[in-house]
Amino acid sequence: MLDNRKKIYSYETELINQGEYIRNNASHPETAPIYLTTAFNVEDLDELMARYREKGFCYNRNRNPNRTALAELMTYTEKGEDSIICSSGMAAISTTVLALTKAGDHIVSDRTLYGETIDIFSEIMDKYGVEVTFCDFTRMEEIRAAVRENTKIFYTETVSNPMISVPDLRAVAREAHSRGALFIVDNTFMTSVGITPISYGANIVVNSLTKFANGHSDAVCGAVTGKADLIEKMYHYQVLLGCTADAFTSWLVLRGMRTMQLRVEKQMENAAKLAAALEKNPYVKEVFHPSLKSHAQHDLALSQFGSTVRCGGMLSIRLEDDRDKLNQFIRSLDLAHYAMTLGGYRTTIAHPVSSSHYDTPEEERKKMGITSGLIRISTGIENAGDLIEDFTSALESVYGE
Numbered sequence: 001m002l003d004n005r006k007k008i009y010s011y012e013t014e015l016i017n018q019g020e021y022i023r024n025n026a027s028h029p030e031t032a033p034i035y036l037t038t039a040f041n042v043e044d045l046d047e048l049m050a051r052y053r054e055k056g057f058c059y060n061r062n063r064n065p066n067r068t069a070l071a072e073l074m075t076y077t078e079k080g081e082d083s084i085i086c087s088s089g090m091a092a093i094s095t096t097v098l099a100l101t102k103a104g105d106h107i108v109s110d111r112t113l114y115g116e117t118i119d120i121f122s123e124i125m126d127k128y129g130v131e132v133t134f135c136d137f138t139r140m141e142e143i144r145a146a147v148r149e150n151t152k153i154f155y156t157e158t159v160s161n162p163m164i165s166v167p168d169l170r171a172v173a174r175e176a177h178s179r180g181a182l183f184i185v186d187n188t189f190m191t192s193v194g195i196t197p198i199s200y201g202a203n204i205v206v207n208s209l210t211k212f213a214n215g216h217s218d219a220v221c222g223a224v225t226g227k228a229d230l231i232e233k234m235y236h237y238q239v240l241l242g243c244t245a246d247a248f249t250s251w252l253v254l255r256g257m258r259t260m261q262l263r264v265e266k267q268m269e270n271a272a273k274l275a276a277a278l279e280k281n282p283y284v285k286e287v288f289h290p291s292l293k294s295h296a297q298h299d300l301a302l303s304q305f306g307s308t309v310r311c312g313g314m315l316s317i318r319l320e321d322d323r324d325k326l327n328q329f330i331r332s333l334d335l336a337h338y339a340m341t342l343g344g345y346r347t348t349i350a351h352p353v354s355s356s357h358y359d360t361p362e363e364e365r366k367k368m369g370i371t372s373g374l375i376r377i378s379t380g381i382e383n384a385g386d387l388i389e390d391f392t393s394a395l396e397s398v399y400g401e
């Protein structure tokens with residue numbers, strides 16, 4: 001759109017028009033600018049129709065260049081055909097299940113998902129007449145027993161939160177497809193650096209980009225990636241629900257993802273080293289990380305992720321169920337901070353009973369293995385030796401008395 005005003009107007013009119021148009025060539029910046037605009041002008045109705053045809057930029061809730069750029073990167077990295085970028089990981093998950101189900105449908109879901117995904121399934125989907133059966137996705141026989149005639153979706157995470165269990169993606173995909181259902185995988189904990197679930201048969205991959213993907217703990221964002229026809233359905237819902245990511249957030253996440261491989265490789269390596277050190281620590285009852293031989297899906301994890309240093313940046317440790325000691329331990333850590341998030345460049349810890357699974361009934365939590373002494377660790381990119389020293393000296397200072 002050009003400045004097509006024919007003359008100079010009064011001060012108050014010029015105050016809102018001067019400086020609005022970029023006159024020199026600004027078309028090839030080295031890095032993409034942030035398109036902080038709610039709308040894009042058109043010359044006339046013909047141009048408007050052309051924009052509609054080419055799926056161009058008209059109104060921000062429908063399309064924005066920063067969001068489209070991030071969607072392209074997600075589509076490439078997750079090996080899909082198209083993506084939508086949402087205002088959060090939860091927006092990505094809720095848009096996906098709302099767009100792909102109707103009343104009378106059934107979902108078979110992993111029991112140890114992120115707590116709020118479980119809440120969506122048990123509180124919200126129920127209101128729309130969609131039933132959900134939760135089961136252990138590391139046991140194929142449980143999955144088979146849960147399937148019904150009307151099962152439309154199988155839903156899991158590449159590495160579950162917070163028990164760090166690993167489902168056999170190929171086997172679950174085969175089962176889902178043989179029942180005519182779609183297989184949806186949340187890849188937040190691994191990112192496409194660790195694994196691309198679509199290559200293992202997933203139809204849809206959801207990601208909270210808030211976590212490892214962006215990695216800087218400064219933006220909340222989500223994505224859904226899959227076949228173009230499925231993403232088209234979700235795009236329609238997303239526009240109506242209004243849960244699109246804003247331009248600045250999309251720009252931040254795209255920038256964060258430029259270094260995702262460097263960060264996530266180091267985070268995975270640090271997690272394996274920390275897990276090995278903590279497993280030897282006398283004050284730690286159990287360590288959950290797929291790199292360890294003691295992990296129930298160790299062999300599967302190696303075949304899915306490639307090697308012990310590529311088993312993800314998340315681990316959990318089980319300490320005594322003693323709240324005072326836990327508090328002392330948390331306060332004694334120097335480098336690792338308590339944070340209600342994960343995947344950032346600094347190591348963070350969380351207490352699932354007080355955060356992600358705070359609303360989960362105790363009986364359910366116990367079935368999942370989530371005790372009050374369980375601490376979830378998200379490793380950062382610190383020096384591995386410093387990190388191990390931080391944890392072992394905090395443990396010694398509290399439990400060594």
Ligand code: PLP
Nearest residue numbers: 088089090114186188208210221
């Ligand atoms: N999926 C997983 C595995 C998560 O851990 C989280 C949040 O921690 C989400 C989804 C939700 O992401 P967001 O907080 O971006 O909505």
